[in-house]
Every structure is written in structure tokens, then in C-alpha cells.
Amino acid sequence: MEGVWRRAKRALGLNLCVYVPAALDDDDEVSDAGRLSDAAVTVDSTAELLSPVDYRVLMPTTPTPTSSGLRLSKAGSRSSKRTCTICLGTMKAGHGHALFTAECSHTFHFQCISSNVKYGNFVCPVCRAKWKEIPFRCPPSSDSAHGRARVNPDNWPREDGHMTVLRRLPRVDSANRQHNLPLFHTSEPRVFNDDEPIHSHSGAAKEIPHACVKTVEIKTFPEFSAIPRSSSQEGFGILIHLKAPHASSKQISGRTHNASSTGSQTSRAPVDLVTVLDVSGSMAGTKLALLKRAMGFVIQNLGPSDRLSVIAFSSTARRLFSLCRMTDSGRQQALQAVNSLVASGGTNIADGLRKGAKVVEDRRQKNPVCSIILLSDGQDTYTISTSGNGAQPDYMSLVPSSVLSGTAHQIPIHTFGFGTDHDSVAMHSIAEASAGTFSFIEAEGVIQDAFAQCIGGLLSVVAQEMRVGVDCLHPGVRLSSIKSGSYSSQVSGDGRNGLIEVGDLYADEERDFLVSIEVPRSCEETRLLKVRCDYVDPVTNETVKRQGEEVTIQRPEFAIAQTMSIEVDRERNRVQAADAMAAARAAAERGALSEAVSILEGRRGILSESLAGKSGDRLCLALDAELREMQERMVNRQRYEASGRAYVLSGLSSHSWQRATARGDSTDSTSLVHLYQTPTMVDMIQRSQTLCPSPRGPRPPVRPTKSFSGQLQPR
Template sequence: MGSKWRKAKVALGMNLCLYVPRKREDEEHCLSPPSSSSIDTAERLSDAALLSPAHWAVTSSRPNTPSPSSHGLKLSKSASKSSKTCSICLTKMKQGGGHAIFTAECSHSFHFHCITSNVKHGNQICPVCRAKWKEIPVQGPTLDPPPGRASISPVGWPQNDAVMTLVRRLPSPRRHVVPLYQAPEPGIFDDDESLGDQAAFFERNTFNKDAADNIPSRTLEIKTYPEVSAAPRSKSYDDFTVLVHLKAAATIKRQNLSRHHASLQQLCQTPRAPVDLVTVLDISGSMAGTKLALLKRAMGFVIQNLGSNDRLSVIAFSSTARRLFPLRRMTDAGRQQALQAVNSLVANGGTNIAEGLRKGAKVMEDRRGKNPVSSIILLSDGQDTYTVNGSGANQPQPNYQLLLPLSIHGGDNAGFQIPVHAFGFGADHDASSMHSISETSGGTFSFIETEAVIQDAFAQCIGGLLSVVVQELQVAVECSNQNVRVRSLKAGSYPSRVVADGRMGFVDVGDLYADEERDFLVSVHVPTESGNKTSLVKVKCTYKDPITKETVTLESEEVRIERPEIAGQAVVSIEVDRQRNRLQAAEAMAQARAVAEQGDLAGAVSILENCRKLLLETVSAKSRDRLCVALDAELKEMQERMASRHVYEASGRAYILSGLSSHSWQRATARGDSTDGSSLVQAYQTPSMVEMLTRSQAMLLGSPSAQRLVQPLLSLGSQPKPR
């Protein structure tokens, strides 16, 4: 024991802190034997490779002189129980292997000589989780041994047991700050961090065109397509179709927004609308182990990819819900605190989705400032057992509206203001409730079947949220001819209405991501005509620029068709035919799902098969249109997921509901075991989504250390895909 203290004193004299391995007899004097429950907890957290800050091997303060109770000498219990793999050299870190082991504050462990080589050029970021370290390992000089003793090297420490860490403490502020996730919750969540420079600038200043350079006049493109370009004069149509196609511009580069604000010039080189994001995360007992580890990793990716003007708050719920920290900007300090809070999560308890959403909505309601874009992400792997009772043979259909707070759906001005993007995780989640939550709030529902895909699913979602270029979009369709009338608008889940006289129709679209497209079919009555042309409708779009707050109005040209006395064979527009097929497939999915819920899986499969046959006879299918091919593949996949009641309950229902969500909002969702495995998903993906998704996959596939981290976890918790 004495020789160990001498080594510690020498290290402390070199301004180093040495974690000395203890033998069993030393632990008997300094540590009480750990209970089996504590060992199990430590091992579980170690397997997840994510620890609470309370379990870190390095504490925030250390005494200058070592003592038997010193916090500067601490043994990692979980590390001593099992061997690990170094995420840099990918070899085993075995007790008594002759190499020192460094355990960082983010809980990841490495061979000391591997990590010192990795950080010797000033890199203070974990190569596995990208967390920024406050303490880094340093290669110290070989210690001069006392006379008669062997030479001691910090790297080749001559010990054969336990874990040893050599670190240099980085400078830190003198003020002691209590982590926000440990602080008591206030009654009103008005403690959100002030908006960033860019957001505050646009909030304080109205848009002035004279103060802007190189700003395009429009960020939205409107195209229209009649189903046929010519129709005989003597013929009238009660259901003539006109396609309205909208496409948002790519991310716009605005430079020199104000000559009087030079400090913002660099900031606004490639501006986008800052985001307020609240993630509502399920940490019930069923999330323990692999699921929670992968959720933490996915949240780490989200945190690292939010900008300094974006704000994040995290709500964790099980039997109750708690706000880990208020809305705060994801600066370097904000990211570090958010990572620590997320890594501290431990799974236990029940599943109270309603309480989690209530608290998430409260964060949005009570905030003092508002970024232009607001959204809630909900993830759960279970069924709410506190607010909604499950349905059964003798139970009525549950009222899923009870899961949503009134602020999201309670009034005329409340709906669709804060979309909830819901993610159903695994085979046991309640897909019906998650789909209902997203549908009511204006968000999307994604089905995460394979645990490893959770980060990609989050990446795709935030790739869209971080690229909003159009807000509060409303589409107005007005008849150009006094005898033309709007019969109906086919707009999916978007609120739409036709005025009483049929002269106008409206669709409330809301936000559009950069490069995102929307297609709406307008059915109109076309009368007979005495002239050579008939004017049908014109389209007007009104929206708000999320950055400048400017209201923009765009109008299309009139939609006209030729009216010859005798028309040849009508050629149907492939653009119109393609969208008809999409709506027809979505309608078949909804019908099949309703029949399957009644227990008639064979009838549901038959509905999907009939739809496939009809699609194959259409113009777009015969031309091998990409969307039509993808629809056929999707319908076939749904048929396979209705092979039995067990398969349908495990994955079929969630897969269909996620598909319906994607088609009704015309927005990409994660579905099944992949976010990019089919051309159907790619049909709704935007370049911003693809870029973020690629970044996520590159982080996993391009990093051997990340692969070594994930694969053992997947082998523990992954289930085969049901068929």
C-alpha cells in the first residue's frame, strides 16, 4: 500500500492526477463491498457505454493531498468486472494486460497509449461519441525510480489488475454550476435561454428590401397540369382534374442582410430559420439496455448537429415526466450540458405518454422567446397505461385525443402550430396512438422496427426541420371562368375547404422544407364551350418567409385547355396520372387497415392486391414511372406484413400507418428497418434530409470504433424482422 501512495505523491507533484489500482485487501479498508444490485446497474450502464456524470471516474474537484477518502483516487467498479475493447485499436482491454486504461468522463475507455496518441495534437473530443472532454490524458515523462527500485512508466504501469487513469485537468471556471437536469423544476417554464444573434436580429427588425442584397423574389415554384390538354367543345366534365404542383426552393443564400449590421454578415452567409426543438423521450423500464443506449447515441447525434441558434429541451418520461433542462441554445456549452443530461438517463417505471407530451407542450407555451420553427419529437416503445385504456373485445375504441394537451389540438388556433413527429420503437409500441398524435398535431409518424435505425430516423427528421424555407403556406384555387366550379380538393391530411358557391377552394399547407414538393388534385366542373379555349382556374399562394418574416404572394398563370370541335384521342398527363395512383394507393392502404383491424386479414390482403392490379394498367405504370414502381413494392410489402395476426400486430399495423402518414403529408418517414431502402422513401426525401442521413450513416459505418460499440449491443437486443 505504501508504494502506491508514493507513486501518487510523485504524480501529484508533476501536476498530474493518478488513479491507482487497488487490490482486494485495500478495498476492504477503503470501500464497502458493492451489492449485487449496484454491480448489475454498473454493468448495464457499462454495456450501454453511457454513464451518468455521477458515475464518471473523474470528479469536478479533487483534494491537493491524497487521503484514504480522497475523490482523486477512485476505482471504476464496472470496468473491473469485465474486459472491454479499445475503440481505437479494437483490441481487448484486459485486466493485468500490462497497459494502462483511460476512462473518459463520457464513460468510454481506451488504452492509455492509444488515446494519448489520439489527443496529443490538442484534440479534446471523444472519438466515439464526440463529447467534448474537460479532462484529457497526457503522456507524462518516465518517473525516475528511487534507488534500488525498477523504472516506472505511466504507460507501461507494472500492475496486473484493475484500471488506472492518468489525466490533466483542463482549466474550468471558478463558479460552481449545478447541472440544470439536477435543478428543481419551476412552476412556469419561462427560463428559456435568450435567442441567438440571428434569431434576435430578425425578431427585432422588420424586413427591409432596400437593406438586403441578392435575395430572390420567391422561394416557391407553382406549376399546374390539366389531365388532358384538349377536349371537344360539345362535351362537359363534372370531374375534370387539375394538378397543382408546388416546390420550395433550395436553401437560399442571403448575404449582407444589413449594411448596418456588419457583425452579422458572416453569420448570415447561408442562413436558415433557427429551430426550437423539444424531444419527449420514453425511459420506461422496457427501454433498458440496448434501446436506451441507442437512444442516447441518437440524441447525441441530434445535439451535435443543431446550430448555435437552435434551442433544445429534453423531456424524459416513464411513470411521470421531467424536464431535464430548459430550452437552451446548442452552443459548445449547451451541447456539453445536453449530452451530460441525456447520458444520465436510466430506464425504469411505466409509460405515461400524456404526461410527457403535456410537459413538452408546456415548454413551448411558456417560453419567452420563439425561434421561427418549433417542433416536438416523441419517441416511445410502449403503450400509455395511465391515460388511455387499451381496446379489446369488450372495450370501446380508446380516445387517443386524451394523450394530446389542449394547447396542441384544443382550439381553432391551436391545431398544427407545433407538430409532433412521433417515432414508434420496436414491436410493442402502440402504433395507433402514435399515429393519432402525429396526425392531429400535423406531424409525421415513423416506425422504427430495427433498433440500429433510430439515429438515422432522427437524422432524417431534423434534416428537414433544419431547412424550413416556407411557413404558413396557404393555397387558393380560384375559378377563372364564371361557369367553372370547384367540386373537391384532394389534399391528404392538409385542411382544405371549398366555398359554398364553388368559386374558390383553399388548402392550408403550413411549412415546407427546402426542395420539398406538394401535389394537390383539384376536381372541377367544365361546361361546354363555344370558343377555342376554356379558362379553368388560377392558383394563388400566400406564405411567410421564416427568416425575414415577409409575407409573399405568388400567382400562377391561368390553367386553360383547347376546345376543338372534334378532338383526337386524349393523352392523359403522366403527372396527373402519377398523383392519382398515389392517392388511390393511399386509399387502399386505409381500407385494408380498417378491414385488418376487424380481424379479416385475407380481405385486407385482397384489397391491396386489387389496387396493385389497377395500378399496373395505368399510363404511368406502363411507362415505368418511379413512384408507381415504388407504390407497387410498398403494397406488396404490406401484404407480406399481413401474413398472420402475429405479424400484423408486431409490424404490419405500424408499417401501414407510417406509410399512410408519409403519403397524407407527402413527407418522408422512417419505415420498417430502413430509412432509405426503397425508392418510395426517396420520393419524399429532400436533399437536406439525405445530407443529414448520410452524415449519420457515415458516422456509424465509417468509424470502426462506432461499429465495435454498436454490434455487441445489437446482438443483445435485436429481434428478427417478422414476416
């Protein structure tokens, strides 16, 4: 059967990958000669060993989702013939690279595929065909141990001259056919202290003049510029606005901007990134292929000072490789390990996170920035149990205790819920507990864009451990409350001081906090409060202190006509819209979908009548569009369960941390998902869309950015 299909494919010249699996019981029906004609090693594309037929190499591009499965691009197929899908390197003649053509007709660098097989993966990385013959190396002393060819062409590196070209896989008894081959064969250490040493840039960092480095900008806006002398006022609003400094072009990516130079690496803080990836059985097929593509993009965009470790989990979790720097060799090893993944088993999120946290905890050395990325398309069935009495599951049991310990420098877990079957409540809870964000990836094709947005931020951290202090100046002024979302804040017992724990800021990120105060009667200009902040520069490791200007208001004898600050009104609208989303979600969880829709509709009406709404403020327009989208996703129980809950939770995560998340279909330019995007995020998304455009065509993201001239302006 297999020979018939192969001959038909060559005769028709079809530009697609056709694979007809043969039953393992048919093993004896195919001769060794036949097998060796299907799997061969070629050197420099000038000669093919063991194969009398010059098969056409048909390598499709990374699959993109369509309604009928995977759609392959003809142009992509032609270009990918010259690219190894494991290391993404070229396969050109005359470069001294041995090539391996598998029995399914796909070709790879011999070094790449032999390393891939070393991890225990015996299926084609492109078409998932199960191989009966695999390539592997052997020491020089065992050239003929298996009766195979010895490869040592003139231009092949001498230290790689000895290898066994093919090895036949052992026959699997039909009784055990349902058991998968183990994905990994090497045992894990008990302590993950085998992380690769980081580069020391202490000398280079000192060469960066601190005076030339921009600092965080602080602005304040009182609700009104004047209050009559005879009036006291409670709940007087003051907006505190923070903006992180701009990232230089060198900060956008550690690799593309002269990544080998020390200077480019010291222009931003290097990252320790641990990705925890779901490879359960439900990830098989398109999902796993797209995940591998997305991870390939992440690997290619990390710099040589950044370190990466990958945890794969299904029924249990396994570390693919230790925390290692993304040099050329490190990237190649990471790509090979990621491409070796196969999907099978259940979903044990807790075990994956425990192992990811252990990689972080056991590090011998630490890069300034560290984060965990978690992606899953299912629900944890090993730790979380749903009780019959309707009690809320204990989602905190999924989060490692080290993350919940409240350490000074918390490690955020950025979670990504993939598809409509994931547990959005669990993923949101994990993110909230660790100061991370939750993204909802509804469309399979945008997973790479979602990862790109995340690492675009992580590769541009300019401030860490930021704390914002608020001090009252006039003896009669008291702090009432601080609206800080998910950021921890506190007001002193006497109401004279307040503190907000902000944590990390990405380049160009903005934070808004609405402070309410009590203003006493006064006969003269009233000094209300002063804002200060301090943070650590992750590049120089120096503490930076900033002081904002004093907030004062005039105290005329008689009331004067004046307009509320549009900046304060805009922020109040955002906070109240987020509160309405939380209230609507609570109603929907009770089953009161009509009440939830009514809450959102009411908030939209108030929004349209506000000062900022009437002025055509683009933030208000974006909030209205988001509230309307949530209404549509709550139209019935089925729609809410499929996507409404995840969409609302991702929106709440974005607003509570004032940080961009992927929500639903990220290519929708009218969505508020772009509100908190920074230039480095936009740049990384555009790279992702340029490399792997959406099947609907690339659509550059539109990012409304905050401007205090009364409008949101697109950049």
C-alpha cells in the first residue's frame, strides 16, 4: 500500500505531504532493501546514500488552521525545501552538511534529526509519520557493528565521520501497541542547579552613563483645579500617572541587533524564561504543530544572554533541558528538544508548574528578569476535583508554594488558555496569584502572536520592584482610598500616607492610579499631596528615586465654573467599567445571564454620558466596544461557557494589571486588547505576523496609547 501511494504521489507531482501509515504487523512484508530505499542520508545534495531513487522532497510550511484541517502553502513548500524544519537553517549544496531523507520523503540535517531521535521521538516532525528506520550516531569503534554504511565524505567534519546511518526500530507487539514510546530516556537530577552560567556584564554595565538613561515619568492630575474656601470635599479624585522610559532599538530583541556584542546585551536586562507546555493527548495535531512553531519564534528571538528552560507536561511533567543561554548552539538544542514533543496522556498542570518553579528556585545564578509562561488547552484532572456540593475548587493548589510565599521579588506566571476547552478560571487564578497575566487564545492561528506579545514585554523590562508613595501635605488632607487594581496598596492608619507596590515595568508602559482624598476648608492655596517612587534599574542594579511635583488647588472665595479633569474622568470610567465586568461575570456564574447583560448595558449608557465619552475619547470608545463584545458572549449559556468566561477573565486580568493580554481573536483591531500594548510588543507581533501571516492576511496591530491631551492617539 505504501509503495502504491508513493508512486502515485510522484506521478501526480502533488505539492503536498501524503502519508499512509502501515500497520506494524506488516513489518515483515517490507524487505530491508525496500526500507533503505525510503530512508537515506544525502551529502551536500550531490549524492544519496543507499537510495537508487531521487525522491522529490516535499516539505510543507508550518500548518495553518482551516475549517478542514491543515492548509499548506505552495510557495511555502517550495521555500521550505531549502530549510531544515528542526533548526530552521538552510540546506544548501556545498556547505558540508549531511542530509537525511526519511521514509516519508521529508529531509533534515542529519545532525538535527539524529539529536531529535536521541530524545526518543521516532515520528516525522513535519507529517507525524511513524518511522520504522531511524538515524543515529555511533562511536568510531563500532562502524560495522550494525552492518550499516560508514559516512565520511571529503567535506564532512572528521570528528563526525563515523555514524550509523540507520537503525531498525524494534518490532512492537500488537498487544502493547497502545503504549507510547517514552518521550525522554535520560533521568532528571533531583536538584536543578545545572543551569548554564550567565554572562558577567558588570564591567560593561558600568560603561553606561546613568545620567543618559531616562527615568520613570510621574504626572498628577487633580479632579478640579479649584474649590471654594468655605467648602470641604470628600472623595476628591487625583490621578497618578506613571510612564516608563522608552526602549532603545537595541532593547527590542537580543538577537537581531548585533546579539553577539556585549554592548547590545547590556542595553537591556537579560531574561530567565521557563515555559511550561501542555502536551496532553488533546494537543495532538494542529495545536501541537502551532505550539512548536510559536516556541520556535520565542527561541529565535531570545538573545545569547537570555536563558530558557522548557517543561513539558501531560500526565506527568518532564524538563526537556536545563536553563541554558540562547546562543547559536543553545537555540539549536532548544529547537530540537521542542520539535521532539509528541502529544499523549492527561493534563497535570500542577506537576508542570511545580517543575517549572523548581527550575527557578534551584538556579545557581540569576538573570535580572525571570518569568514563567504556562500554556494549556485542558483542565487539570490530577489535582483539582469538582465536588458535588457546588463548592468552588481550590485552584490555589495548582500554584507552587514558592510562588505564593510572598517573596520580595515575585516570579510572575503568564498563563495562556488555548482553545475553548481549557479551564479559564484556573488559568486566571494562577496568573492573579503570581502577579502574571491571563491570555485567552481563542483562534489557534494566533498562538505565536500571543507569545510574541508576551516576550516583547519581558525583553524590555526597565524598572523592577517599583514602589509608589503618596504623602499628604496640608495638615487637614487625608487619604480615603487608592484604586490600584491587582497591585497591592495600603493607606496608613492616620490617612496621611499611602503606598502602592507596582513591581516591574516594561519600556513605555503606563500605570494609572486613582487616589481619593478629603479636602478641608482653607483660605489659601491648598497643597494636597506629593508623589514619589523608587525602583531598581535592572541593567545597572542601582536604585533610582523620583519625586513628582506637588499637587495644589486654588481656593477662591466664591465658586467658579470649571470643568472636571478629563484625565481623571477617563480613568474613573476605566475603573468603573472593570468593576462592571467583574459584577457581570459574578452574575453569569450564578446563571443570571440576563442580569449580567443588563449590568454591562447600564455601564455602557453611563460611559456614553460621561465627560470623556461625550468628547469622543477613544479609550471610552474602546471600553464600549469591549463591553458590547462581552454582552454578545453572554447571550446564552453555551456561548458563555465556550468563550465568554475566558474573554471576560482575560479582560479583567488586563485591566487589573494594566498590561496587554491576548483576548479572543487578537487580529481584531477594534478590540481593547491593544490598549496596553507597548512599542516593543507591537514590534514583536509584527515580526510574528511577517514570518507566519494569518490565513486571513497580515493585519498590523492598532495600539491606542494614552495621551493626556484628551484623546487616545494611535502610534
